[in-house]
Amino acid sequence: MASPMRIRAAAKDGVTEVRVLMSHVMETGQRKDSSGEVIPAHFITELTARHNDKLVLSAEFGPSVSTNPYLAFKFKGGEKGDKVTVSWVDNKGDSRTDEAQIA
Amino acid sequence: MNHQRRDALKAGGGLGVLGLLATVGLIRPETAHAAWNEQAFGAKSLDAAFEVLGAGKPAVSDDVVLNTPDIAENGAVVPVGVVSKLPGTEYVAIMIEKNPYMLAASFTIPEGTQAEVQTRVKMGQTSDVYALVKADGKFYMAKKEVKVTLGGCGG
Numbered sequence: 001m002a003s004p005m006r007i008r009a010a011a012k013d014g015v016t017e018v019r020v021l022m023s024h025v026m027e028t029g030q031r032k033d034s035s036g037e038v039i040p041a042h043f044i045t046e047l048t049a050r051h052n053d054k055l056v057l058s059a060e061f062g063p064s065v066s067t068n069p070y071l072a073f074k075f076k077g078g079e080k081g082d083k084v085t086v087s088w089v090d091n092k093g094d095s096r097t098d099e100a101q102i103a
Numbered sequence: 104m105n106h107q108r109r110d111a112l113k114a115g116g117g118l119g120v121l122g123l124l125a126t127v128g129l130i131r132p133e134t135a136h137a138a139w140n141e142q143a144f145g146a147k148s149l150d151a152a153f154e155v156l157g158a159g160k161p162a163v164s165d166d167v168v169l170n171t172p173d174i175a176e177n178g179a180v181v182p183v184g185v186v187s188k189l190p191g192t193e194y195v196a197i198m199i200e201k202n203p204y205m206l207a208a209s210f211t212i213p214e215g216t217q218a219e220v221q222t223r224v225k226m227g228q229t230s231d232v233y234a235l236v237k238a239d240g241k242f243y244m245a246k247k248e249v250k251v252t253l254g255g256c257g258g
Contacts, residue, residue: 015217028225030203045139056216062144064199064207066180066223075216091139 007100009084016078016102018049018056020071020086028063044069047088051078078102144206149233152198152206153242161235161242164189169234169245175226178251183207184221185245189238192218201230226251 003023010017022044029041041063049057056075078084080102087097146152153159170184185195195218196209207224218236226232226249234245 026225028204054215055213057213057220058211059220060139060144060209062204062206062208064202064204064224064226066225070182070221070223072184072221073210073216074219077215 005098009102011078022069026067044088044090050085158242161244164243167245169247174250178226185234187218187236191239194237196235198233
């Protein structure tokens with residue numbers, strides 16, 4: 001299983017900024033290993049972020065997103081202590097969900 | 104597989120609907136994949152990707168701001184930020200023209216979320232980077248060249 005995401009969420013002046021650092025190889029399927037075999041693609045395809053139970057962002061990634069993807073976005077509202085949940089699914093069907101409290 | 108599912112159940116426990124979704128995604132990966140826009144992500148050219156996304160020929164807009172470095176020393180990690188000042192922005196996509204798969208990421212922005220996203224992408228070589236924005240049903244774009252001194256694709 002993939003390692004936990006690091007999620008930071010901070011509310012300021014009625015706007016919450018969320019920063020997420022995922023842990024994922026994001027293999028493109030373009031590279032070859034030392035014996036010349038193509039390393040199969042393995043990357044995050046979909047990501048959703050929720051504030052409490054409300055969807056605040058959904059994203060689709062391609063293999064061009066960097067290894068250990070970083071994502072930052074802002075949404076209106078959000079109080080200290082509210083829950084921000086981020087989930088992703090990759091092309092092999094792996095998934096991961098982590099949550100953080102707004103600081 | 105069974106082991107993974109167990110972990111997912113644990114991770115999802117107490118998250119209600121979300122946990123359930125994650126579990127469903129694991130048991131039936133093809134369901135999750137169906138949502139991913141394979142055609143758009145598989146597009147090999149800018150025009151093809153625009154077509155799949157229904158963007159046609161998007162107008163260049165000054166209200167779409169693409170924040171990238173002018174020169175990226177390391178193509179494996181190029182920070183890209185998109186800010187749209189257009190009212191009613193509902194969709195943002197980042198494209199790198201000369202990458203083998205040029206659509207890097209797309210974001211669906213529900214109401215209440217600001218049209219401002221930042222991420223990091225890989226770039227194989229110096230290329231134009233495009234931000235495609237859908238606002239109020241219309242498509243707009245911004246373009247910027249990023250020079251890459253060390254490619255981030257291929258060994």
